[in-house]
Amino acid sequence: MDIKIVHLTKVFADKDQAEVRAVDDLDIVIPSGKLIGLLGPSGCGKSTTLYMIAGLLSPTDGQIYFGDDDVTKLSPEKRGIGLVFQNYALYPHMTVKQNILFPLQNLKVPKVEALERAQKVADLVDIGSLMDRKPRQLSGGQQQRVAIARALVKEPDVLLLDEPLSNLDARLRLQTREEIKRIQRETGITTVFVTHDQEEAMSISDEIVVMKLGVVQQQGKPQDVYNNPVNKFVAKFLGTPPINMFNAEIVDGKVMIGEEAIAEVPFENQEVEVGIRPEGFEVVDGADSGAFSFVVEQIEFIGRDKSIVARHPNCQTASFRFIIDADIQGVEVGKTIRANVKPNKRYIFHKVTEKNMELSSPEELEVVEQVEELGE
Amino acid sequence: MEVKRNQLSAWLYLLPTIILMAIFTVYPLIRSFFMAFAENYNYMTDTWSSIGINNFRIILGEGSEFLQYLKTTCLIVIISVPISVVLSLLIAVGLNSIKKLTKLYQTIFFMPYVTNSIAIGMVFSVMFAGDKSIVNYVLELLGIGGQNWLGGVSTYGNHASYVSQMTVLLIYIVWHSLPFKILVLLSGLQGIDKQYYQAAQIDSASKFTVLTKITVPLLSPQIAFLTTTSFIGAFKEYSSVIGLFGAKEGATGGHYDMRTIVGYIYASLTDLNVGEACAGAVVLFVIIMVFTLLKNFISRKQIHY
């Protein structure tokens, strides 16, 4: 079942009774049977959105459709959803089995069938042998699985996960995210999960939705969003190490970082910002070839690759970091080296709108400029 | 985050409580206040002659017995509170400094709290009363000499003085009020960061200095809380008097030597002097309000020095 979110808005009143738009005019379509990651920094409205999909929060405005049904006004239990909380919210006084059976009791499922279903779902998440334990006797990873089992036992149409990995240690996190992916594939259930960890979202989602201050920035397959960020925020938010930002200028169709032209674009003369992914540098030999030059400050070997920390006056941070193949020779600390910039790894952002200029129509870039002029 | 505002169901959940509170708390409070100011009030017919402060004039006027009872109550408060706070502090510090048998001692010291104050009051009266009481026997052995503590025919005379009656009462009240104070102070002591003591040890402070300069100041919130709540509790002292002295509230019949404010309120009520009972209750109410406000004021300040 797909989920359509139309003009969804949630306004909270803060302590001083001032309005806070946690979610602002949100439009998303979540395709059926896919694993979707809602991604953004804290306070971006992703959890609020999830709770509105669950029905625990009622939207100030807008609609939520499950398939063709408008569920906006429906109470949580009538929506056919399973929800896994960040801290799992397992009932501490009940055993694993009782926890999993609890939703079925509310649905008045006959005892025998309920037990069967509980065992089946417990086996699916690999906790079939822990059924008589209490939550506090389980490890964090096991609790997580119980929470997922409890959410799945109702055979919901939609599975919602709130920061599912944030309470686990690094090793368990890797393991559990594979597990979530596997469970999602085996059940084929439409799954939405919320996270602030872009790596986590990128690695398991079929699609990601990047949000900022209650507004969707971009939605798409992780690789597409990573390769074609629509604006500076998305570009900066995705990727480790993060993208490198430079102040630049377009002069006669050439993108100039300092005195060096790194690319050619069909835009008018203006100041811009250029983002270059760490993997977007091609180090070249010789003093004359290569578009871009900088001073190497530090070199770290990370197995297959070398991570180079370098310095450039136009860089927006004190230093920037990029990654090259470990075999490439001639990079030494203190030396000025030259590199070409891979065209698909560099993005030109509008100085004011911060939009990716190559992905925006001229109108999109103009509108705000006019507003700016009116403001002056 | 809310699911929905459950207005109606919330009031349904509260309904039984609110009805009961209205009947047995709010209404009585208002009516008792009213009756305190109603003159010649007849509770059977619910009639009165006028509104005024006559009841207060009676109980607070010259030669009134109430003033005697107020004095007794104030004596109880002024003497028992400091003694019990200091004693419980000593015991709590002692308990906190030992390692073995702490649980046993804690259990023993808490025992008076779970007892019936009437029942143990009777035990105390047996321990003190008469020539052949254990207390008088021990006092004779120590060469101090016995006392007629609680009245009755005895070789120490047939009359128990106000002072000796008050002494027994105070001993019993302190005995009975220690457990709660020890409990509060001990948990306060256990909450003090050990680092303060380690620092003091490095600064080679003596144990006494540590007690007066570190422990007591750091415990001041608990001590302040206990002192004010004990003041309130001691002003309401009643059942210990009944336990020790029985319904006569004193050793010599008819005089009610050890009667307290609360004792007066119940006696007036039993005699159906409702107006005076209410006036007495209002006086008590005012005293307790003063200490409650003081308590809230102090706890808000969270004193440390």
Next chain:
Amino acid sequence: MPLLIIFSLIIALFVIVIIYKTIEKPSRRDGRLNHNLVIDETIELEYQKQIRREIIAKVVRYVIAYSLLTVAAFLVVFPFYWMFATSVKSAEEVMKMPPTIFPHEIHIENFKVAMQSANFGRFLINTLIVGVFSTLGTLVTTVTSAFAFARLNFRGRDLLFSMFIATMMIPGEMMVITNFITIMEWGMYNTYAAMIIPFWVSTYYIYLLRNTFKQIPNELYYAAKVDGTSDFKYLLKVMLPIASPTIITITILKLMGAWNSYVWPNLITDEDMRLITNGLRGSFSSEDGATVHLQMAATTVVTVPLLLVFIFFRKYIMRGVSRSGIKG
């Protein structure tokens, strides 16, 4: 008197053994012997001296602490002991001079006689009826109101709650007077209802349970909502089991309150309707020397159940008490 001396000697011995066992003897650090021999000897001597001084100071401190505590504990326990001892003495032994510390003969029949001297069987039944029903009613109002205050969201909640809290500061005597009149007007004098219904609400317990409920994470409620649980079922199936220690605390304190209540039943009941404490106080006058052993037997009967409850439910009682000084 010799018995008293033996008694204190035993206690003293006991204390010394404890102190001896408690002190950890500082062990010499291993590295010491490897040092230069000459310097080492003087250091060693100084070191030994210091250790000895420290041990002495420690012993003195422990002796002071344990003797203070033991004396205090003795004074706390003695009334209980004296009650038990007197309760089994014969009428003659009670009047003996000097008083006997240990009863010479054990007269168990004192309890029987004492119980027959007044209608204690009836008082006991009355107390149980009043205790059970006032506890049940209190639990209902406490649980529902604590739930509303902790979990539900309604206009005026915080104001109402602070009003509830404020009533705790008002001395009960203000209410007792009018309640006495109310009970009279309603013709409920000398009934169980009069001893039960006015005590069905306790703001302190509501406060206690509401705080316990508040500690249950919100997510559990949301999880239950998603699972289709009604508010009431959530309260029953999730909140109550989690809060069961507090429920036990409330039940025990409330039952103890009924067992110890004296003032109110004394005002509104007569004769056969009285509770156990009224019976105890009413049946023996304090200066009646001849029945002291029976008086103490009856007192023992009232006190022992309380001590047993305390021993078995110590944790629950202390929990409830440490939050506030309000009793019963």
